[in-house]
Amino acid sequence: MSEADPRAVVIGASAGAVQALSEILPRLPADYPLPVLIVVHVPDSPSGLVTLFASKSAVAVREPEDKEPIVPATVYVAPPGYHLLVEPDRSIALSTDEPVLFSRPSIDVLFESAAESYGRGLVAVILTGANEDGARGAAAVHAAGGTVLVEDPAHAYAATMPSAALLRCPDAIVLSLDGIVDHLLNLGTS
């Protein structure tokens, strides 16, 4: 395994995200050993997403509040209209800064700040999406020594996002959704 000591997982997804996440989150056990931070672009039904996944998943799924300490076995979904960042002390920071690449929350913003906090201990996942958010962030995760997993563009609902991430971050590991789940389930179970 490349990640010496995994400490957190970050996930970014856009078009097709609900489907893809439905393959992943319900399979995480209630005592999943890592925190998972997610940015999804959803135009309308914002907080509905959290309700949906919370009901389907064993692991806790919720929208964080500002300065909340980040703990394992919890999935934090960025609230609509806010960027989600990780502070150096590994607490949550939210911000209403301008959108980045037309997105707020922005995947790049989450990935870049998490890369700085977690360094090699970060596993970043880029899923389906129809824009290029996340590519820059994936490169930052990689540069900081973290692991980048990208959903296989050939099988993703929308290939643009995973393809853009691979272009910026050619060393990323390409996996099917199932492969991604297996990888995530293996983390922290040394």
Next chain:
Amino acid sequence: MSEAVRSESVEDIEIQLLLEALYRRYHYDFRHYARASIKRRLRQALEQLGFKNFSAMQQALLHGDTLVTRLLDYLTVQVSEMFRDPGYFRAVREKVLPHLRTYPSLKLWIAGCSQGEELYSFAIMLHEEGLLDRTLIYATDINPAALEAAQAGVYALDRLAAFTRNHQLAGGKSSLSDYYTTAYGRAVFDKALRAQVVFSDHSLVTDAVFAECQFVSCRNVMIYFDRQLQDRAVGLFRDSLSRRGFLGLGSKETLRFSAHADAFSEFVREEKIYQRRDG
């Protein structure tokens, strides 16, 4: 690898020094702002202002006096809206104002008022509820350009559709267009709304209590502070509030992790409206 001994990057050191310089030379104290997002904004400034690195920026900041204003615009986030989060204003109208109505005169403090969107929202709501005449409003911020804009009360017309929708969702009893006239593609808000507004440069980081208020609304400002700084600001609000006074925060902000959590009770939980406890 031990995290504790992971050495600081050169960039981190430079940022620390830049913020120190900004404080010592201009008394703007960003040293305890939430680090991840201030770093982002500083990097953006670096790129767009064309400095080689933060040391070069610091040099320009110390030896000239034009950079500070521009830097301030990067460091303070001016994103706002009228009746932002309509549920908050509805809760203030329906649950808080009935209490405040019993006072012969009122003081309201809008801390971090940005370009005035929140201020005019309150003024309009208080007018609709017949309370504006007996309310003194303090509108404070650290960004002088924002304060000036707040004082002018002029907004681009293309923002008015969203403002109008929010106003209705917030339970507005009048039409927003009653409060502004349009000219040159802009909406100019009625100056009667600010007849009893005191605009003032005030920092939640470095300044002190200045009045006793019945309501403090401080939304999406402390979100940019680290926990220690949040504690300072919340302490300031506690000391500014009269007994049983109200404190309203942004919808993702909370007193849950605050050193002063015990000084407040939750008044409208979902809308982050708190009440100062007795004593």
